[in-house]
Amino acid sequence: MTTHTLRAKRRRSALRAAAFMSPWLIGFSVFFAYPLLSTVYFSFMEYDGFKEPVFNGLENWSYVFSAYPAFWPAMGNTLWLVMVLVSCRVVFGLGVGLLITRIRTGTGVFRTLFYLPYLAPPVAATLAFVFLLNPGTGPVNTILADLGLPAPGWFNDPAWSKPALTLLAVWGVGDLMVIFMAALLDVPKEQYEAAELDGASAWQRFRFVTLPNISPIVMFAVVTGVIQTMQHYTQPLVAGKVASGIIGNSGQQFEPGYPDKSTLTLPQLVHNLGFQRFDYGAACVVALVLFALAMACTTLLIRRRGGLLQAGD
Incomplete structure:
Protein backbone atom coordinates (compact mmCIF):
# COMPACT_ATOMS: atom_id res chain seq x y z
CA MET A 1 0.00 0.00 0.00
CA ASN A 60 -16.46 46.78 33.95
CA TRP A 61 -14.35 44.45 36.06
CA SER A 62 -13.29 47.26 38.36
CA TYR A 63 -16.88 48.44 38.72
CA VAL A 64 -18.24 44.99 39.60
CA PHE A 65 -15.52 44.12 42.12
CA SER A 66 -15.08 47.48 43.82
CA ALA A 67 -17.92 49.91 43.06
CA TYR A 68 -21.04 47.78 42.70
CA PRO A 69 -22.37 47.21 46.25
CA ALA A 70 -24.53 44.18 45.46
CA PHE A 71 -21.78 41.93 44.07
CA TRP A 72 -20.17 40.69 47.28
CA PRO A 73 -23.49 40.03 49.10
CA ALA A 74 -24.62 38.03 46.06
CA MET A 75 -21.33 36.11 46.05
CA GLY A 76 -21.65 35.33 49.76
CA ASN A 77 -25.28 34.21 49.42
CA THR A 78 -24.45 31.97 46.46
CA LEU A 79 -21.55 30.30 48.29
CA TRP A 80 -23.71 29.89 51.42
CA LEU A 81 -26.42 28.15 49.41
CA VAL A 82 -23.85 25.94 47.66
CA MET A 83 -22.40 24.73 50.96
CA VAL A 84 -25.53 24.49 53.11
CA LEU A 85 -28.35 23.84 50.66
CA VAL A 86 -26.48 21.19 48.67
CA SER A 87 -25.29 19.43 51.84
CA CYS A 88 -28.79 19.36 53.32
CA ARG A 89 -30.34 18.06 50.10
CA VAL A 90 -27.78 15.27 49.74
CA VAL A 91 -28.02 14.19 53.40
CA PHE A 92 -31.81 14.35 53.48
CA GLY A 93 -32.17 12.62 50.10
CA LEU A 94 -29.85 9.81 51.20
CA GLY A 95 -31.66 9.50 54.53
CA VAL A 96 -35.07 9.23 52.87
CA GLY A 97 -33.70 6.74 50.36
CA LEU A 98 -32.31 4.59 53.19
CA LEU A 99 -35.59 4.80 55.08
CA ILE A 100 -37.74 3.73 52.14
CA THR A 101 -35.44 0.85 51.19
CA ARG A 102 -35.65 -0.45 54.77
CA ILE A 103 -39.41 -0.39 55.29
CA ARG A 104 -41.34 -3.50 54.32
CA THR A 105 -44.87 -2.21 53.68
CA GLY A 106 -46.15 0.89 51.92
CA THR A 107 -42.96 1.50 49.99
CA GLY A 108 -44.80 2.70 46.90
CA VAL A 109 -46.95 5.11 48.90
CA PHE A 110 -44.01 6.69 50.73
CA ARG A 111 -41.96 6.88 47.55
CA THR A 112 -44.80 8.71 45.81
CA LEU A 113 -45.37 11.09 48.74
CA PHE A 114 -41.72 12.08 48.86
CA TYR A 115 -41.37 12.38 45.09
CA LEU A 116 -44.50 14.47 44.42
CA PRO A 117 -43.08 17.76 45.83
CA TYR A 118 -40.29 17.60 43.26
CA LEU A 119 -42.92 17.78 40.50
CA ALA A 120 -44.40 21.03 41.82
CA PRO A 121 -43.57 24.05 39.61
CA PRO A 122 -40.88 26.21 41.27
CA VAL A 123 -43.01 29.37 41.32
CA ALA A 124 -46.05 27.61 42.79
CA ALA A 125 -43.94 25.82 45.42
CA THR A 126 -42.25 29.09 46.42
CA LEU A 127 -45.59 30.91 46.71
CA ALA A 128 -46.89 28.11 48.93
CA PHE A 129 -43.83 28.29 51.18
CA VAL A 130 -44.05 32.08 51.48
CA PHE A 131 -47.67 31.65 52.60
CA LEU A 132 -46.86 28.84 55.04
CA LEU A 133 -43.91 30.75 56.52
CA ASN A 134 -45.57 34.14 56.66
CA PRO A 135 -44.35 35.61 59.98
CA GLY A 136 -47.73 37.18 60.82
CA THR A 137 -50.43 34.86 59.53
CA GLY A 138 -48.64 31.71 58.36
CA PRO A 139 -49.68 28.39 59.90
CA VAL A 140 -46.09 27.44 60.77
CA ASN A 141 -45.53 30.47 63.00
CA THR A 142 -49.04 30.10 64.43
CA ILE A 143 -48.22 26.55 65.55
CA LEU A 144 -44.83 27.65 66.93
CA ALA A 145 -46.51 30.46 68.91
CA ASP A 146 -49.10 28.03 70.32
CA LEU A 147 -46.25 25.79 71.47
CA GLY A 148 -44.51 28.73 73.12
CA LEU A 149 -41.58 28.61 70.71
CA PRO A 150 -39.97 31.65 69.03
CA ALA A 151 -41.43 32.41 65.60
CA PRO A 152 -38.80 33.38 62.99
CA GLY A 153 -39.36 36.02 60.36
CA TRP A 154 -38.45 33.57 57.56
CA PHE A 155 -38.51 35.33 54.19
CA ASN A 156 -38.95 38.73 55.89
CA ASP A 157 -35.86 38.33 58.09
CA PRO A 158 -32.32 38.51 56.58
CA ALA A 159 -31.11 35.96 59.14
CA TRP A 160 -33.79 33.40 58.20
CA SER A 161 -34.37 33.94 54.47
CA LYS A 162 -31.62 31.57 53.33
CA PRO A 163 -32.61 28.82 55.82
CA ALA A 164 -36.16 29.19 54.47
CA LEU A 165 -34.86 28.68 50.92
CA THR A 166 -32.98 25.62 52.17
CA LEU A 167 -36.20 24.20 53.64
CA LEU A 168 -37.89 24.74 50.29
CA ALA A 169 -35.10 22.90 48.49
CA VAL A 170 -35.12 20.02 50.98
CA TRP A 171 -38.90 19.70 50.61
CA GLY A 172 -38.40 18.99 46.88
CA VAL A 173 -35.71 16.36 47.35
CA GLY A 174 -37.61 13.61 45.51
CA ASP A 175 -35.16 13.53 42.60
CA LEU A 176 -32.22 12.67 44.83
CA MET A 177 -34.32 10.18 46.78
CA VAL A 178 -35.00 8.17 43.61
CA ILE A 179 -31.35 8.26 42.55
CA PHE A 180 -30.12 7.14 45.97
CA MET A 181 -32.76 4.41 46.19
CA ALA A 182 -31.54 2.93 42.91
CA ALA A 183 -27.94 3.03 44.15
CA LEU A 184 -28.81 1.52 47.54
CA LEU A 185 -30.70 -1.35 45.97
CA ASP A 186 -27.62 -2.19 43.88
CA VAL A 187 -25.35 -2.67 46.91
CA PRO A 188 -24.47 -6.41 47.08
CA LYS A 189 -26.32 -8.08 49.95
CA GLU A 190 -23.43 -10.47 50.42
CA GLN A 191 -21.32 -7.61 51.73
CA TYR A 192 -23.95 -6.75 54.35
CA GLU A 193 -24.14 -10.41 55.39
CA ALA A 194 -20.35 -10.63 55.70
CA ALA A 195 -20.27 -7.45 57.78
CA GLU A 196 -22.99 -8.78 60.09
CA LEU A 197 -21.06 -12.02 60.57
CA ASP A 198 -18.03 -9.92 61.56
CA GLY A 199 -20.15 -8.16 64.18
CA ALA A 200 -20.36 -4.79 62.44
CA SER A 201 -22.91 -2.36 63.85
CA ALA A 202 -25.49 -0.54 61.71
CA TRP A 203 -23.28 2.55 61.53
CA GLN A 204 -20.23 0.46 60.58
CA ARG A 205 -22.21 -1.30 57.84
CA PHE A 206 -23.29 2.06 56.48
CA ARG A 207 -19.79 3.51 56.66
CA PHE A 208 -17.77 0.59 55.33
CA VAL A 209 -20.28 -1.11 53.01
CA THR A 210 -22.96 1.32 51.88
CA LEU A 211 -20.93 4.49 51.42
CA PRO A 212 -18.07 2.95 49.38
CA ASN A 213 -20.59 1.35 47.02
CA ILE A 214 -22.69 4.47 46.47
CA SER A 215 -19.85 7.01 46.56
CA PRO A 216 -20.02 7.66 42.77
CA ILE A 217 -23.72 8.46 43.12
CA VAL A 218 -23.04 10.73 46.09
CA MET A 219 -20.42 12.57 44.04
CA PHE A 220 -22.86 12.86 41.14
CA ALA A 221 -25.49 14.32 43.46
CA VAL A 222 -23.03 16.81 44.95
CA VAL A 223 -21.61 17.98 41.61
CA THR A 224 -25.01 18.38 39.93
CA GLY A 225 -26.33 20.04 43.09
CA VAL A 226 -23.50 22.56 43.08
CA ILE A 227 -24.10 23.39 39.41
CA GLN A 228 -27.87 23.74 39.93
CA THR A 229 -27.43 25.90 43.03
CA MET A 230 -25.02 28.17 41.18
CA GLN A 231 -27.99 28.83 38.87
CA HIS A 232 -30.44 29.43 41.73
CA TYR A 233 -32.68 32.18 40.40
CA THR A 234 -36.44 31.57 40.42
CA GLN A 235 -37.08 30.60 44.04
CA PRO A 236 -35.14 33.43 45.77
CA LEU A 237 -36.49 36.00 43.32
CA VAL A 238 -40.14 34.94 43.74
CA ALA A 239 -39.77 34.58 47.53
CA GLY A 240 -38.24 38.02 47.91
CA LYS A 241 -40.77 39.65 45.61
CA VAL A 242 -43.82 38.12 47.29
CA ALA A 243 -42.51 38.62 50.84
CA SER A 244 -41.85 42.29 50.08
CA GLY A 245 -45.47 42.77 49.01
CA ILE A 246 -44.72 43.62 45.39
CA ILE A 247 -47.04 41.85 42.98
CA GLY A 248 -46.01 41.07 39.43
CA ASN A 249 -46.98 43.55 36.70
CA SER A 250 -47.96 46.14 39.33
CA GLY A 251 -45.65 48.74 37.82
CA GLN A 252 -43.50 48.87 40.95
CA GLN A 253 -39.73 48.69 40.58
CA PHE A 254 -38.27 45.71 42.42
CA GLU A 255 -34.62 45.29 43.29
CA PRO A 256 -33.88 41.59 43.87
CA GLY A 257 -32.49 40.41 47.19
CA TYR A 258 -35.26 41.25 49.66
CA PRO A 259 -34.82 41.39 52.59
CA ASP A 260 -31.60 43.41 52.77
CA LYS A 261 -29.93 41.54 49.86
CA SER A 262 -30.12 38.26 51.82
CA THR A 263 -31.74 36.34 48.92
CA LEU A 264 -29.67 37.97 46.16
CA THR A 265 -27.73 35.45 44.07
CA LEU A 266 -25.30 35.85 41.20
CA PRO A 267 -27.81 34.75 38.50
CA GLN A 268 -30.23 37.42 39.76
CA LEU A 269 -27.39 39.92 39.54
CA VAL A 270 -26.75 38.99 35.91
CA HIS A 271 -30.43 39.55 35.07
CA ASN A 272 -30.61 42.79 37.05
CA LEU A 273 -27.51 44.29 35.43
CA GLY A 274 -28.25 43.10 31.92
CA PHE A 275 -32.03 43.42 31.55
CA GLN A 276 -33.02 46.01 34.14
CA ARG A 277 -30.02 48.35 34.15
CA PHE A 278 -28.93 47.56 30.54
CA ASP A 279 -25.31 47.31 31.60
CA TYR A 280 -24.35 44.29 29.53
CA GLY A 281 -20.63 44.67 30.16
CA ALA A 282 -20.99 44.37 33.94
CA ALA A 283 -23.53 41.56 33.52
CA CYS A 284 -21.01 39.62 31.42
CA VAL A 285 -18.38 40.09 34.13
CA VAL A 286 -20.70 38.58 36.76
CA ALA A 287 -21.59 35.74 34.37
CA LEU A 288 -17.91 34.94 33.87
CA VAL A 289 -17.31 35.00 37.62
CA LEU A 290 -20.21 32.58 38.06
CA PHE A 291 -18.82 30.32 35.33
CA ALA A 292 -15.34 30.33 36.88
CA LEU A 293 -16.78 29.64 40.33
CA ALA A 294 -18.81 26.69 39.06
CA MET A 295 -15.80 25.28 37.19
CA ALA A 296 -13.54 25.67 40.24
CA CYS A 297 -16.00 23.97 42.61
CA THR A 298 -16.66 21.12 40.18
CA THR A 299 -12.96 20.56 39.50
CA LEU A 300 -12.16 20.61 43.22
CA LEU A 301 -14.86 18.04 43.97
CA ILE A 302 -13.76 15.71 41.17
CA ARG A 303 -10.09 15.95 42.13
CA ARG A 304 -11.02 15.39 45.76
CA ARG A 305 -12.89 12.23 44.86
CA GLY A 306 -9.97 11.03 42.73
CA GLY A 307 -7.61 11.55 45.67
CA LEU A 308 -9.92 9.65 48.01
CA LEU A 309 -10.17 6.73 45.59
CA GLN A 310 -6.38 6.52 45.27
CA ALA A 311 -6.02 6.66 49.05
CA GLY A 312 -8.61 3.90 49.39
CA ASP A 313 -6.79 1.71 46.90
Whole structure:
Protein backbone atom coordinates (compact mmCIF):
# COMPACT_ATOMS: atom_id res chain seq x y z
CA MET A 1 0.00 0.00 0.00
CA THR A 2 1.47 3.30 -1.09
CA THR A 3 1.91 6.39 1.07
CA HIS A 4 -0.72 8.25 -0.98
CA THR A 5 -3.24 5.46 -0.38
CA LEU A 6 -2.52 5.47 3.37
CA ARG A 7 -3.04 9.23 3.53
CA ALA A 8 -6.30 8.97 1.63
CA LYS A 9 -7.51 6.23 3.96
CA ARG A 10 -6.63 8.27 7.05
CA ARG A 11 -8.33 11.33 5.54
CA ARG A 12 -11.51 9.32 4.91
CA SER A 13 -11.40 7.98 8.48
CA ALA A 14 -10.98 11.48 9.85
CA LEU A 15 -13.87 12.79 7.75
CA ARG A 16 -16.05 9.89 8.85
CA ALA A 17 -15.24 10.56 12.51
CA ALA A 18 -15.94 14.28 12.02
CA ALA A 19 -19.29 13.45 10.41
CA PHE A 20 -20.31 11.32 13.39
CA MET A 21 -19.14 14.04 15.80
CA SER A 22 -20.72 16.90 13.87
CA PRO A 23 -23.97 17.07 15.90
CA TRP A 24 -21.96 17.48 19.11
CA LEU A 25 -19.48 19.87 17.49
CA ILE A 26 -22.27 22.08 16.14
CA GLY A 27 -24.10 22.06 19.49
CA PHE A 28 -20.89 22.80 21.40
CA SER A 29 -19.95 25.65 19.08
CA VAL A 30 -23.39 27.28 18.93
CA PHE A 31 -24.55 26.80 22.52
CA PHE A 32 -21.29 26.92 24.50
CA ALA A 33 -18.20 28.19 22.69
CA TYR A 34 -19.82 31.15 20.90
CA PRO A 35 -21.79 32.41 23.97
CA LEU A 36 -18.70 32.05 26.16
CA LEU A 37 -16.46 33.95 23.75
CA SER A 38 -19.15 36.61 23.30
CA THR A 39 -19.43 37.01 27.07
CA VAL A 40 -15.68 37.48 27.36
CA TYR A 41 -15.76 40.00 24.51
CA PHE A 42 -18.60 42.10 25.97
CA SER A 43 -17.05 42.07 29.44
CA PHE A 44 -14.46 44.51 28.06
CA MET A 45 -17.05 46.68 26.32
CA GLU A 46 -19.40 49.47 27.29
CA TYR A 47 -22.66 48.17 25.84
CA ASP A 48 -26.32 48.79 26.61
CA GLY A 49 -27.89 46.64 23.92
CA PHE A 50 -28.80 49.60 21.70
CA LYS A 51 -25.62 51.49 20.79
CA GLU A 52 -22.48 50.03 19.27
CA PRO A 53 -20.19 48.45 21.89
CA VAL A 54 -17.20 50.58 22.87
CA PHE A 55 -14.01 49.12 24.32
CA ASN A 56 -13.42 50.31 27.90
CA GLY A 57 -10.70 47.96 29.11
CA LEU A 58 -11.08 46.74 32.68
CA GLU A 59 -13.65 49.34 33.75
CA ASN A 60 -16.46 46.78 33.95
CA TRP A 61 -14.35 44.45 36.06
CA SER A 62 -13.29 47.26 38.36
CA TYR A 63 -16.88 48.44 38.72
CA VAL A 64 -18.24 44.99 39.60
CA PHE A 65 -15.52 44.12 42.12
CA SER A 66 -15.08 47.48 43.82
CA ALA A 67 -17.92 49.91 43.06
CA TYR A 68 -21.04 47.78 42.70
CA PRO A 69 -22.37 47.21 46.25
CA ALA A 70 -24.53 44.18 45.46
CA PHE A 71 -21.78 41.93 44.07
CA TRP A 72 -20.17 40.69 47.28
CA PRO A 73 -23.49 40.03 49.10
CA ALA A 74 -24.62 38.03 46.06
CA MET A 75 -21.33 36.11 46.05
CA GLY A 76 -21.65 35.33 49.76
CA ASN A 77 -25.28 34.21 49.42
CA THR A 78 -24.45 31.97 46.46
CA LEU A 79 -21.55 30.30 48.29
CA TRP A 80 -23.71 29.89 51.42
CA LEU A 81 -26.42 28.15 49.41
CA VAL A 82 -23.85 25.94 47.66
CA MET A 83 -22.40 24.73 50.96
CA VAL A 84 -25.53 24.49 53.11
CA LEU A 85 -28.35 23.84 50.66
CA VAL A 86 -26.48 21.19 48.67
CA SER A 87 -25.29 19.43 51.84
CA CYS A 88 -28.79 19.36 53.32
CA ARG A 89 -30.34 18.06 50.10
CA VAL A 90 -27.78 15.27 49.74
CA VAL A 91 -28.02 14.19 53.40
CA PHE A 92 -31.81 14.35 53.48
CA GLY A 93 -32.17 12.62 50.10
CA LEU A 94 -29.85 9.81 51.20
CA GLY A 95 -31.66 9.50 54.53
CA VAL A 96 -35.07 9.23 52.87
CA GLY A 97 -33.70 6.74 50.36
CA LEU A 98 -32.31 4.59 53.19
CA LEU A 99 -35.59 4.80 55.08
CA ILE A 100 -37.74 3.73 52.14
CA THR A 101 -35.44 0.85 51.19
CA ARG A 102 -35.65 -0.45 54.77
CA ILE A 103 -39.41 -0.39 55.29
CA ARG A 104 -41.34 -3.50 54.32
CA THR A 105 -44.87 -2.21 53.68
CA GLY A 106 -46.15 0.89 51.92
CA THR A 107 -42.96 1.50 49.99
CA GLY A 108 -44.80 2.70 46.90
CA VAL A 109 -46.95 5.11 48.90
CA PHE A 110 -44.01 6.69 50.73
CA ARG A 111 -41.96 6.88 47.55
CA THR A 112 -44.80 8.71 45.81
CA LEU A 113 -45.37 11.09 48.74
CA PHE A 114 -41.72 12.08 48.86
CA TYR A 115 -41.37 12.38 45.09
CA LEU A 116 -44.50 14.47 44.42
CA PRO A 117 -43.08 17.76 45.83
CA TYR A 118 -40.29 17.60 43.26
CA LEU A 119 -42.92 17.78 40.50
CA ALA A 120 -44.40 21.03 41.82
CA PRO A 121 -43.57 24.05 39.61
CA PRO A 122 -40.88 26.21 41.27
CA VAL A 123 -43.01 29.37 41.32
CA ALA A 124 -46.05 27.61 42.79
CA ALA A 125 -43.94 25.82 45.42
CA THR A 126 -42.25 29.09 46.42
CA LEU A 127 -45.59 30.91 46.71
CA ALA A 128 -46.89 28.11 48.93
CA PHE A 129 -43.83 28.29 51.18
CA VAL A 130 -44.05 32.08 51.48
CA PHE A 131 -47.67 31.65 52.60
CA LEU A 132 -46.86 28.84 55.04
CA LEU A 133 -43.91 30.75 56.52
CA ASN A 134 -45.57 34.14 56.66
CA PRO A 135 -44.35 35.61 59.98
CA GLY A 136 -47.73 37.18 60.82
CA THR A 137 -50.43 34.86 59.53
CA GLY A 138 -48.64 31.71 58.36
CA PRO A 139 -49.68 28.39 59.90
CA VAL A 140 -46.09 27.44 60.77
CA ASN A 141 -45.53 30.47 63.00
CA THR A 142 -49.04 30.10 64.43
CA ILE A 143 -48.22 26.55 65.55
CA LEU A 144 -44.83 27.65 66.93
CA ALA A 145 -46.51 30.46 68.91
CA ASP A 146 -49.10 28.03 70.32
CA LEU A 147 -46.25 25.79 71.47
CA GLY A 148 -44.51 28.73 73.12
CA LEU A 149 -41.58 28.61 70.71
CA PRO A 150 -39.97 31.65 69.03
CA ALA A 151 -41.43 32.41 65.60
CA PRO A 152 -38.80 33.38 62.99
CA GLY A 153 -39.36 36.02 60.36
CA TRP A 154 -38.45 33.57 57.56
CA PHE A 155 -38.51 35.33 54.19
CA ASN A 156 -38.95 38.73 55.89
CA ASP A 157 -35.86 38.33 58.09
CA PRO A 158 -32.32 38.51 56.58
CA ALA A 159 -31.11 35.96 59.14
CA TRP A 160 -33.79 33.40 58.20
CA SER A 161 -34.37 33.94 54.47
CA LYS A 162 -31.62 31.57 53.33
CA PRO A 163 -32.61 28.82 55.82
CA ALA A 164 -36.16 29.19 54.47
CA LEU A 165 -34.86 28.68 50.92
CA THR A 166 -32.98 25.62 52.17
CA LEU A 167 -36.20 24.20 53.64
CA LEU A 168 -37.89 24.74 50.29
CA ALA A 169 -35.10 22.90 48.49
CA VAL A 170 -35.12 20.02 50.98
CA TRP A 171 -38.90 19.70 50.61
CA GLY A 172 -38.40 18.99 46.88
CA VAL A 173 -35.71 16.36 47.35
CA GLY A 174 -37.61 13.61 45.51
CA ASP A 175 -35.16 13.53 42.60
CA LEU A 176 -32.22 12.67 44.83
CA MET A 177 -34.32 10.18 46.78
CA VAL A 178 -35.00 8.17 43.61
CA ILE A 179 -31.35 8.26 42.55
CA PHE A 180 -30.12 7.14 45.97
CA MET A 181 -32.76 4.41 46.19
CA ALA A 182 -31.54 2.93 42.91
CA ALA A 183 -27.94 3.03 44.15
CA LEU A 184 -28.81 1.52 47.54
CA LEU A 185 -30.70 -1.35 45.97
CA ASP A 186 -27.62 -2.19 43.88
CA VAL A 187 -25.35 -2.67 46.91
CA PRO A 188 -24.47 -6.41 47.08
CA LYS A 189 -26.32 -8.08 49.95
CA GLU A 190 -23.43 -10.47 50.42
CA GLN A 191 -21.32 -7.61 51.73
CA TYR A 192 -23.95 -6.75 54.35
CA GLU A 193 -24.14 -10.41 55.39
CA ALA A 194 -20.35 -10.63 55.70
CA ALA A 195 -20.27 -7.45 57.78
CA GLU A 196 -22.99 -8.78 60.09
CA LEU A 197 -21.06 -12.02 60.57
CA ASP A 198 -18.03 -9.92 61.56
CA GLY A 199 -20.15 -8.16 64.18
CA ALA A 200 -20.36 -4.79 62.44
CA SER A 201 -22.91 -2.36 63.85
CA ALA A 202 -25.49 -0.54 61.71
CA TRP A 203 -23.28 2.55 61.53
CA GLN A 204 -20.23 0.46 60.58
CA ARG A 205 -22.21 -1.30 57.84
CA PHE A 206 -23.29 2.06 56.48
CA ARG A 207 -19.79 3.51 56.66
CA PHE A 208 -17.77 0.59 55.33
CA VAL A 209 -20.28 -1.11 53.01
CA THR A 210 -22.96 1.32 51.88
CA LEU A 211 -20.93 4.49 51.42
CA PRO A 212 -18.07 2.95 49.38
CA ASN A 213 -20.59 1.35 47.02
CA ILE A 214 -22.69 4.47 46.47
CA SER A 215 -19.85 7.01 46.56
CA PRO A 216 -20.02 7.66 42.77
CA ILE A 217 -23.72 8.46 43.12
CA VAL A 218 -23.04 10.73 46.09
CA MET A 219 -20.42 12.57 44.04
CA PHE A 220 -22.86 12.86 41.14
CA ALA A 221 -25.49 14.32 43.46
CA VAL A 222 -23.03 16.81 44.95
CA VAL A 223 -21.61 17.98 41.61
CA THR A 224 -25.01 18.38 39.93
CA GLY A 225 -26.33 20.04 43.09
CA VAL A 226 -23.50 22.56 43.08
CA ILE A 227 -24.10 23.39 39.41
CA GLN A 228 -27.87 23.74 39.93
CA THR A 229 -27.43 25.90 43.03
CA MET A 230 -25.02 28.17 41.18
CA GLN A 231 -27.99 28.83 38.87
CA HIS A 232 -30.44 29.43 41.73
CA TYR A 233 -32.68 32.18 40.40
CA THR A 234 -36.44 31.57 40.42
CA GLN A 235 -37.08 30.60 44.04
CA PRO A 236 -35.14 33.43 45.77
CA LEU A 237 -36.49 36.00 43.32
CA VAL A 238 -40.14 34.94 43.74
CA ALA A 239 -39.77 34.58 47.53
CA GLY A 240 -38.24 38.02 47.91
CA LYS A 241 -40.77 39.65 45.61
CA VAL A 242 -43.82 38.12 47.29
CA ALA A 243 -42.51 38.62 50.84
CA SER A 244 -41.85 42.29 50.08
CA GLY A 245 -45.47 42.77 49.01
CA ILE A 246 -44.72 43.62 45.39
CA ILE A 247 -47.04 41.85 42.98
CA GLY A 248 -46.01 41.07 39.43
CA ASN A 249 -46.98 43.55 36.70
CA SER A 250 -47.96 46.14 39.33
CA GLY A 251 -45.65 48.74 37.82
CA GLN A 252 -43.50 48.87 40.95
CA GLN A 253 -39.73 48.69 40.58
CA PHE A 254 -38.27 45.71 42.42
CA GLU A 255 -34.62 45.29 43.29
CA PRO A 256 -33.88 41.59 43.87
CA GLY A 257 -32.49 40.41 47.19
CA TYR A 258 -35.26 41.25 49.66
CA PRO A 259 -34.82 41.39 52.59
CA ASP A 260 -31.60 43.41 52.77
CA LYS A 261 -29.93 41.54 49.86
CA SER A 262 -30.12 38.26 51.82
CA THR A 263 -31.74 36.34 48.92
CA LEU A 264 -29.67 37.97 46.16
CA THR A 265 -27.73 35.45 44.07
CA LEU A 266 -25.30 35.85 41.20
CA PRO A 267 -27.81 34.75 38.50
CA GLN A 268 -30.23 37.42 39.76
CA LEU A 269 -27.39 39.92 39.54
CA VAL A 270 -26.75 38.99 35.91
CA HIS A 271 -30.43 39.55 35.07
CA ASN A 272 -30.61 42.79 37.05
CA LEU A 273 -27.51 44.29 35.43
CA GLY A 274 -28.25 43.10 31.92
CA PHE A 275 -32.03 43.42 31.55
CA GLN A 276 -33.02 46.01 34.14
CA ARG A 277 -30.02 48.35 34.15
CA PHE A 278 -28.93 47.56 30.54
CA ASP A 279 -25.31 47.31 31.60
CA TYR A 280 -24.35 44.29 29.53
CA GLY A 281 -20.63 44.67 30.16
CA ALA A 282 -20.99 44.37 33.94
CA ALA A 283 -23.53 41.56 33.52
CA CYS A 284 -21.01 39.62 31.42
CA VAL A 285 -18.38 40.09 34.13
CA VAL A 286 -20.70 38.58 36.76
CA ALA A 287 -21.59 35.74 34.37
CA LEU A 288 -17.91 34.94 33.87
CA VAL A 289 -17.31 35.00 37.62
CA LEU A 290 -20.21 32.58 38.06
CA PHE A 291 -18.82 30.32 35.33
CA ALA A 292 -15.34 30.33 36.88
CA LEU A 293 -16.78 29.64 40.33
CA ALA A 294 -18.81 26.69 39.06
CA MET A 295 -15.80 25.28 37.19
CA ALA A 296 -13.54 25.67 40.24
CA CYS A 297 -16.00 23.97 42.61
CA THR A 298 -16.66 21.12 40.18
CA THR A 299 -12.96 20.56 39.50
CA LEU A 300 -12.16 20.61 43.22
CA LEU A 301 -14.86 18.04 43.97
CA ILE A 302 -13.76 15.71 41.17
CA ARG A 303 -10.09 15.95 42.13
CA ARG A 304 -11.02 15.39 45.76
CA ARG A 305 -12.89 12.23 44.86
CA GLY A 306 -9.97 11.03 42.73
CA GLY A 307 -7.61 11.55 45.67
CA LEU A 308 -9.92 9.65 48.01
CA LEU A 309 -10.17 6.73 45.59
CA GLN A 310 -6.38 6.52 45.27
CA ALA A 311 -6.02 6.66 49.05
CA GLY A 312 -8.61 3.90 49.39
CA ASP A 313 -6.79 1.71 46.90
